[in-house]
Amino acid sequence: MKYSLLTGLLLAFVLVGCRPSQKITRINPNTTTDLSGKWNDTDARLVAEEMITDALSKPWLNQFNRNNQKPPVVIVGRVRNESMEHIETEVFTKELERSFVNSGEISVVASSEERADIRDERLDQQANASYETTKKLGQELGADFMLIGNINSIVDEAVDSRTLAVFYTVNLEFVNIQTNQKVWIGNKKIKKFIERRNYRGMP
Amino acid sequence: MLDDAQFDLRDSFTAADYQSSEELLKKFKKKDIYRSKDQVLYNLESGMIYHFSNKYDSSSFYLSNAENEIDQNYTKSVSRGVGAFLTNDNKLVYDGEPYEDVYLNAFKALNFIHLQDWDAALVETRRMTYKMTQLDIKIKGLASSFAKSDSTGKTDWETGDVNIQNSAMGHYLSTVLYAKAGDIDDARIEREKLEIALKEQANLSSGRNLVQSDLSKLQNPNTYNVLLAGFTGRAPYKVQEDARVFMDDYDDKKDDEFYLKFSFPVLKTYNSEVNYVRAVVNDSITTPLDLIEQMDKVSAEVYKAKQPIIYSRALLRASTKAIGTKLISGAVREKNEFLGDLLQILGFIAQETTEKADLRSWQTMPGQSWMKTIKLPEGINTVRIEYIGRNGRVRYFDEFEVTITANTELELVESIYAN
Numbered sequence: 001m002k003y004s005l006l007t008g009l010l011l012a013f014v015l016v017g018c019r020p021s022q023k024i025t026r027i028n029p030n031t032t033t034d035l036s037g038k039w040n041d042t043d044a045r046l047v048a049e050e051m052i053t054d055a056l057s058k059p060w061l062n063q064f065n066r067n068n069q070k071p072p073v074v075i076v077g078r079v080r081n082e083s084m085e086h087i088e089t090e091v092f093t094k095e096l097e098r099s100f101v102n103s104g105e106i107s108v109v110a111s112s113e114e115r116a117d118i119r120d121e122r123l124d125q126q127a128n129a130s131y132e133t134t135k136k137l138g139q140e141l142g143a144d145f146m147l148i149g150n151i152n153s154i155v156d157e158a159v160d161s162r163t164l165a166v167f168y169t170v171n172l173e174f175v176n177i178q179t180n181q182k183v184w185i186g187n188k189k190i191k192k193f194i195e196r197r198n199y200r201g202m203p
Numbered sequence: 204m205l206d207d208a209q210f211d212l213r214d215s216f217t218a219a220d221y222q223s224s225e226e227l228l229k230k231f232k233k234k235d236i237y238r239s240k241d242q243v244l245y246n247l248e249s250g251m252i253y254h255f256s257n258k259y260d261s262s263s264f265y266l267s268n269a270e271n272e273i274d275q276n277y278t279k280s281v282s283r284g285v286g287a288f289l290t291n292d293n294k295l296v297y298d299g300e301p302y303e304d305v306y307l308n309a310f311k312a313l314n315f316i317h318l319q320d321w322d323a324a325l326v327e328t329r330r331m332t333y334k335m336t337q338l339d340i341k342i343k344g345l346a347s348s349f350a351k352s353d354s355t356g357k358t359d360w361e362t363g364d365v366n367i368q369n370s371a372m373g374h375y376l377s378t379v380l381y382a383k384a385g386d387i388d389d390a391r392i393e394r395e396k397l398e399i400a401l402k403e404q405a406n407l408s409s410g411r412n413l414v415q416s417d418l419s420k421l422q423n424p425n426t427y428n429v430l431l432a433g434f435t436g437r438a439p440y441k442v443q444e445d446a447r448v449f450m451d452d453y454d455d456k457k458d459d460e461f462y463l464k465f466s467f468p469v470l471k472t473y474n475s476e477v478n479y480v481r482a483v484v485n486d487s488i489t490t491p492l493d494l495i496e497q498m499d500k501v502s503a504e505v506y507k508a509k510q511p512i513i514y515s516r517a518l519l520r521a522s523t524k525a526i527g528t529k530l531i532s533g534a535v536r537e538k539n540e541f542l543g544d545l546l547q548i549l550g551f552i553a554q555e556t557t558e559k560a561d562l563r564s565w566q567t568m569p570g571q572s573w574m575k576t577i578k579l580p581e582g583i584n585t586v587r588i589e590y591i592g593r594n595g596r597v598r599y600f601d602e603f604e605v606t607i608t609a610n611t612e613l614e615l616v617e618s619i620y621a622n
Contacts (some may be wrong), residue, residue, distance in 0.1 A: 036271075081322050084329045155333060159340055 037194035039087045039168065047170045048095035051186045055096070056103060060174065060183035064144070073107045074100065074174065075143035083153035083168065092170075093147070109143050145174040145183065166192045205244075206562050208236045212248055213566040217437065217621040221256040224567075228252065240296040243272045244563055247303060251310065251567035255619055259314040266307045266314075273299045292516070292561035301341075301509075302502040303565045305334045305370065309572075312376050313432065316615045325380050331373040342508040369400035372496040372572050375421070379576065382424040383613050390422045397421075404497060416493050416575060427576035428611050431482050433492050433588050434619040436475035436570020439499050439506070441468035443560040450525075465521035467514050468560040470506045472499045473570055476592050476622050480573040483587040492573035492588075499570035517560075524554050569621055579607045579614075588618040598622070 027033070032042045055061075064072045076097060079089040100106035110118060125134045149172035157164040167189070174184040208231050215223040228249055231237055237245035250266035253259075276298035308331040315324035374397035381390035398418060420426045449462045480492040528550025536543025579586075584607060589600040601618040 081326060084326060084333055086323055086326055157337055161337075 034192075037164075037166065037192055039083075039085050041091070043168065043190055044088075044091040044095070046190065047188045048092040048099075050188045051092070051170075051172055052096055052099040054186045055100075055172075055174070055184055056105060058184050061105060064183075068144075071105055071107050072144045072174075073109055073141055074145045074147055075109050075177075076111045077146040077148040077175075079148065079172070080150040082150050084155060085153065087151055089149075089151060096147070096172075107141070109141050115140075143177055146177055148173055148175060162196050164194050166194065205236055205238075205241060209244075209248075209563070209566050213437070216252065216255075216567045219255075219619070219621070221252055224252045225256065240294070241563065243269050243276065243297050243299045243303075244565065246272060247299070247307060247565045248567050250307065251565075254310050254314060257317075259317045263311050263314045266311050269299065269307055270304070273304050292513075293559060293563075295561070297561075297563045300502065300506060300564060301334075301338050302498070302505045303568065305331055305338065305373075306498060306568060308334070309370075309372050309376065312380075313615065313617065316376075316380075316430070316613065317617075319612075321380050321384050321613075325377070325384065328373050328377040328380060331370060332377070335370050335373065338505065342505070369396055369403060370496065370501070371397055371400035371404055372498070372574075374400055375495050375574055378418075378421045379430060379613070382422050385424075387422060390424075394418055394422050401495075404501070421576060424612075427578050427613075428607060429577050429579050429586070429605060429614045429616055431492055431575045431577060431586070431588065432615065432617040433480040433573040433590070434569035434571065434617075435477040435480065435573065435590060435621070436499055437473040437621055438565055438568035438570065439470045439472045439502050440566070441470055441560070441562040441564055443467075443562060444469050445558075463518070463521040463525045464554050464558050465517040466558045466560040467517045468562055470503050470564075472503055475570055476598060477571075477590045477620060478593045478595075479591050481589050481591060482575065482577070482616075483589060484577065484579065485584055486587075490575060490577060492575040494571060495574045496572045497570070498568065498572060517558075521554070521558060524550075524558070528554070567621075569619060579605060581607050581609060581611075586616050588616070590620040 029041075030045070034040065034042070061072070076093050079093055081087050081089060097108045101108050109115075122135050122137060126137070129135075149170065151168065151170045153169075154167045155164060156167075168191075170188045170190075172186045173182050175182050208227075212224060212227055212231075215227055228245070232245070246265045246269035250262045250264075250269060253262035253265060276296050308327045312324045312327035312331070315321075315327060374393050377393040378390050378397055381387075381393055443466050445464060445466050447462050447464050479494075481489055482492060483489050528547065532543045532547035532550060534543075535546050584605045585602060586605050587600050587602045589597045592598040599620040599622070601620075603616050603618075605614055605616060607614070
């Protein structure tokens with residue numbers, strides 16, 4: 001009896017003690033996971049989806065096509081983070097670029113940061129690449145519109161800090177590089193309500 | 204053990220031996236000196252040490268951890284609360300003093316300025332401003348509640364002379380960053396708030412004018428390309444004070460006095476030996492830095508608001524322990540006098556040994572911040588930041604080589620003399 005009890009305890013200890021310290025489950029990237037209440041991948045995805053649909057469906061695109069007989073060329077400019085969280089705006093601007101290029105309706109050129117390396121490479125080719133394969137200077141595709149925007153947040157917190165509401169607003173615009181005219185303004189609002197527990201049972 | 208470790212860390216940090224400070228932190232981590240309940244403290248100390256070791260990414264990592272822990276520690280553990288009630292507040296998870304939660308954002312902002320990321324630095328100054336506003340609301344709310352519940356009417360529950368929501372350092376950094384980002388209106392608004400904050404902080408220095416520069420120049424980004432920042436003094440520290448109240452049980456049949464012992468932390472500020480800070484540029488031009496924020500005095504003002512809560516909790520805990528001991532020993536004494544007396548003695552010993560004030564606080568936070576913006580010519584410049592003592596002599600200096608090009612927007616030259 002005593003040995004059975006000891007064996008049972010030892011077995012229980014081994015089973016409990018040898019459990020892995022963490023468990024990993026692969027989930028669909030589109031699954032919503034709100035863990036902290038802060039800006040997350042779901043928010044970036046919602047912004048990108050709404051902005052893409054809006055940008056491709058508004059009249060500016062058809063008007064440009066009619067007047068110019070070609071799709072507009074867009075360059076991604078600065079999307080300013082004016083919120084209280086560190087938000088990587090490139091997550092949704094890249095998604096917009098991908099959708100625009102894949103739709104065939106909007107052309108995208110490299111941003112100012114991206115083209116710096118490309119220009120260095122082109123200059124390097126003038127000196128080092130064969131004549132047949134050297135890419136010519138002064139042949140870049142000029143952008144018609146620049147995508148700029150900002151993301152802002154308003155936080156409303158109860159005095160006891162138990163509840164807070166966070167409101168994000170993302171604004172994106174296409175600005176005509178020649179005339180400064182704004183041809184499209186997209187906006188996405190996200191609001192979250194966060195409740196904190198006063199107590200938890202375990203240390 | 205933790206208190207001793209904190210003192211060791213403070214000593215090596217104030218000696219500017221950041222390598223040793225890093226080694227100490229690793230040693231303490233290995234020895235589990237900083238337990239799971241002390242992680243906010245560990246992250247704050249690490250963040251500051253890495254900041255002054257010029258490891259800005261690491262510093263931001265640890266300061267962000269501290270910020271997240273402070274946020275998560277809002278939810279209190281029931282079992283820890285019970286443990287703390289039976290022993291002392293050191294059992295509780297340390298969730299940072301309110302001023303620590305605010306100032307960590309200032310150093311994160313400085314990290315991002317060093318990394319030339321203005322947007323990220325502005326996020327931190329916005330967070331600082333937001334926390335200050337919330338803190339001001341809470342403190343005014345607390346003072347109002349205490350005043351309403353005080354039936355004696357003898358205590359002044361006013362919040363003190365400092366309007367916490369106006370952190371001068373936060374507004375100074377915001378003014379500079381908005382100006383450099385081209386947001387002139389926002390820069391002007393922040394500069395106006397800065398001037399209000401400086402006037403209020405002058406109350407802490409008996410009306411002494413702390414700033415000599417023309418602050419309106421901060422709004423014009425073309426008038427400067429270098430931000431000088433000097434830090435002096437030390438964070439306020441806590442000392443334990445004990446009080447013993449002897450009570451009589453008013454039972455004439457028994458000679459049975461007992462006493463309550465309660466310990467509470469008192470915040471002390473450190474007197475810096477620095478009278479003012481100046482910068483010497485290219486060995487020719489001398490310019491004084493402005494005392495922008497007396498972080499230690501602001502911290503002390505903020506801490507005052509918490510004191511009634513700390514004292515009442517300590518008193519309640521001590522009363523419960525003392526009365527509990529008396530009742531139990533009294534009940535046992537009726538059956539066995541010797542055991543009853545023994546229990547009472549053990550109860551007194553337990554009171555004396557378990558009652559210990561929570562002295563945890565951020566030890567590597569400096570006491571004062573001094574700032575100034577200047578414009579340096581293109582090329583390599585030398586900037587020497589000198590810390591002048593009360594006798595007019597240079598107590599310490601740091602020398603930097605600052606390279607300015609046509610594209611330089613803002614270089615941050617930062618130094619500390621934690622004495």
